[in-house]
Amino acid sequence: MCYTKSLNKATNLTHDTFDFIIIGGGTAGLVLANRLSTLPSLRIAVIEAGDSVLNNSVVTDILGFPNTISLPINYAYSSAPQKYTDDRVLQYSGGRALGGTTTINGMTYLRAEREQIDSWGEFLGNEGWSWDELFPYYLKQEGFERPGQELEDRGAAFEEGFHGEEGPVATGFTPYLTGQDFFGVMRETHEGVGIPWNRDANGGRMRGFTAATQTLNATALVRADAARSYYYPVAAERPNLSVFLNTTALRIVWDEERRSSSGEVVARGVEVETQSGSIEVISLSDETGEIISSAGSIRSPGLLENSGVGNPSILEPLGITPVIDLPGVGGGLQDQPNIQIIYNSSTNWTGFPSFATFLTAADIFPPSDLSVLRDEITANISAYASTIVASSPRDETTQSIQEHLLAHHASQIFTPNSTIPLAEIIWFPMGTLIGAAYWTLFPFSRGNIHITSPNSTHPPAIQPNFFHLDLDTHLLAATSKKVLALFSSPPLSSYITPPTTPLASPFDIAELGYRDPRWATWIKGSYGSNNHPVATCAMMPRELNGVVDAGGRVYGVSNVRVVDAGTLPAQLSGHLSASVYAVAEKIADGILGERKGGR
Numbered sequence: 001m002c003y004t005k006s007l008n009k010a011t012n013l014t015h016d017t018f019d020f021i022i023i024g025g026g027t028a029g030l031v032l033a034n035r036l037s038t039l040p041s042l043r044i045a046v047i048e049a050g051d052s053v054l055n056n057s058v059v060t061d062i063l064g065f066p067n068t069i070s071l072p073i074n075y076a077y078s079s080a081p082q083k084y085t086d087d088r089v090l091q092y093s094g095g096r097a098l099g100g101t102t103t104i105n106g107m108t109y110l111r112a113e114r115e116q117i118d119s120w121g122e123f124l125g126n127e128g129w130s131w132d133e134l135f136p137y138y139l140k141q142e143g144f145e146r147p148g149q150e151l152e153d154r155g156a157a158f159e160e161g162f163h164g165e166e167g168p169v170a171t172g173f174t175p176y177l178t179g180q181d182f183f184g185v186m187r188e189t190h191e192g193v194g195i196p197w198n199r200d201a202n203g204g205r206m207r208g209f210t211a212a213t214q215t216l217n218a219t220a221l222v223r224a225d226a227a228r229s230y231y232y233p234v235a236a237e238r239p240n241l242s243v244f245l246n247t248t249a250l251r252i253v254w255d256e257e258r259r260s261s262s263g264e265v266v267a268r269g270v271e272v273e274t275q276s277g278s279i280e281v282i283s284l285s286d287e288t289g290e291i292i293s294s295a296g297s298i299r300s301p302g303l304l305e306n307s308g309v310g311n312p313s314i315l316e317p318l319g320i321t322p323v324i325d326l327p328g329v330g331g332g333l334q335d336q337p338n339i340q341i342i343y344n345s346s347t348n349w350t351g352f353p354s355f356a357t358f359l360t361a362a363d364i365f366p367p368s369d370l371s372v373l374r375d376e377i378t379a380n381i382s383a384y385a386s387t388i389v390a391s392s393p394r395d396e397t398t399q400s401i402q403e404h405l406l407a408h409h410a411s412q413i414f415t416p417n418s419t420i421p422l423a424e425i426i427w428f429p430m431g432t433l434i435g436a437a438y439w440t441l442f443p444f445s446r447g448n449i450h451i452t453s454p455n456s457t458h459p460p461a462i463q464p465n466f467f468h469l470d471l472d473t474h475l476l477a478a479t480s481k482k483v484l485a486l487f488s489s490p491p492l493s494s495y496i497t498p499p500t501t502p503l504a505s506p507f508d509i510a511e512l513g514y515r516d517p518r519w520a521t522w523i524k525g526s527y528g529s530n531n532h533p534v535a536t537c538a539m540m541p542r543e544l545n546g547v548v549d550a551g552g553r554v555y556g557v558s559n560v561r562v563v564d565a566g567t568l569p570a571q572l573s574g575h576l577s578a579s580v581y582a583v584a585e586k587i588a589d590g591i592l593g594e595r596k597g598g599r
């Protein structure tokens, strides 16, 4: 008999049974826990590897980022050596706490471009997914606080109808938003080079310079993480919701005796390691029970693989018997390379910045370069696909799948007049520096995340394959030149002075063409992960390497879903938490509909 720490009631791990077992009390997991537990007849368990951080002042401080990154609640994974960038090992952060990565993230609240979400349905085969179908769930999640006049003068603006005001996630503008007319300087600089001010980038149109909303309670000055938003407000009133902290899910336990009516494998519970180190099984109540993995894009693939769901070529050498042959598990990883340019400033900036710029391909490339690049990409889709397939694990993907996905990718950003941003810049005027952290939003290279051990507690090998395709280096080099061009445009140019700090910098190569190999050298030596890994358990048809269907259900299994950042089928121009919340809200709504309909 084993008791573990349950926040809202003492629950017997092995004797109680549940209608839903949610693995991971993070961003997506707590949305599902909250919404599903609104039906009192459903008994919900959340298994969370970390602890509560409700009163951790580094977490709650709205100026706490990036100090949160050095907290012990950061998994701080190391990537595999990146073979296309001199074997560099990159840090991958992730929150190990109730609230998941929203307890440590940068709190930027920015959604996506309308056509990106539309393409989930139109191009990537997910029925029921479009911007119009997801937008209500962005509104449902959000408790937006309108800025006062003083903040509006510093750039905080919003459009009526773009924000929900009754939802659980507090959003708004930091009351510390940088003053000294940084907003005015940047607006004028951007408009001077033809890039508009975007009053509110959360309505599906992101291009331009904008002051970004954040996930914070601007009155209480507290970070709005997933636990504070979705769990604590309802914990006391939901006896049907149990949260097991410091408890790690090891694998899904299958019912050896049973198949569903359509011949699918059936799960009966989850094997866990408790805080005391004992191994227990948490069981589903009956054949209608479901398991939902919301362990995040880095851990959900491994949970499936350690349970026998994945590519037999990965599983068998580790002695794991394949239960479902599903080669997309852990494949298709897309992340973004992040890099910085920092200038000294003649002004001592005070306050806290939250300013972003979204640039399309047409903002970055002159028209003649853009049309050459477009033709080159179209002509090379097949070659890019061959390169990706050749370096992928055996049996993971095929030439035709990669051609389809790359064509989707290219069409999103390189179709003439596309409004989908190709790159994002986050500006940070801090003290006597003005910095720009920026990244290309749509790298073409693909990677993967796979287990390397049958021991489920071993971290997986994270292989983003940054800059595998030279095209990605060119896109980031061209973006770098645009960032430098913005710095040298008035009036911003009059606020900066030549750099005196020994930062790795591209100042001496600024004038070189974006294909010059010296750009590649600088980029490959300086970039880091943007910590936006997606598509490791992608929601797509099985024949496109998808892992889950449009309801988040794992193919070949009757009662297991994956709902987290890894479910997103493709990169987005926004930051991820808003869309992870929205996807989890929509899938929770679908599940409740099924349950109320009598399933």
Ligand SMILES: Cc1cc2nc3c(=O)[nH]c(=O)nc-3n(C[C@H](O)[C@H](O)[C@H](O)COP(=O)(O)OP(=O)(O)OC[C@H]3O[C@@H](n4cnc5c(N)ncnc54)[C@H](O)[C@@H]3O)c2cc1C
Pocket: 023, 024, 025, 026, 027, 028, 029, 047, 048, 049, 050, 069, 092, 093, 094, 095, 096, 097, 098, 099, 100, 101, 102, 104, 105, 106, 107, 108, 109, 110, 247, 248, 249, 250, 294, 295, 296, 297, 299, 303, 531, 532, 563, 564, 565, 566, 575, 576, 577, 578, 580
């Ligand atoms: C440093 C950093 C900064 C970021 N900044 C921003 C930002 O400013 N704005 C933004 O929108 N997005 C940002 N993101 C991205 C965003 O926060 C994440 O993509 C998103 O929160 C992920 O949600 P998730 O539900 O997929 O996973 P998570 O929120 O990470 O939840 C996964 C949970 O599962 C638990 N878990 C994992 N394995 C197990 C297991 N075996 N058993 C039990 N529990 C397990 C984990 O402990 C965790 O609590 C940032 C990410 C990072 C890393």
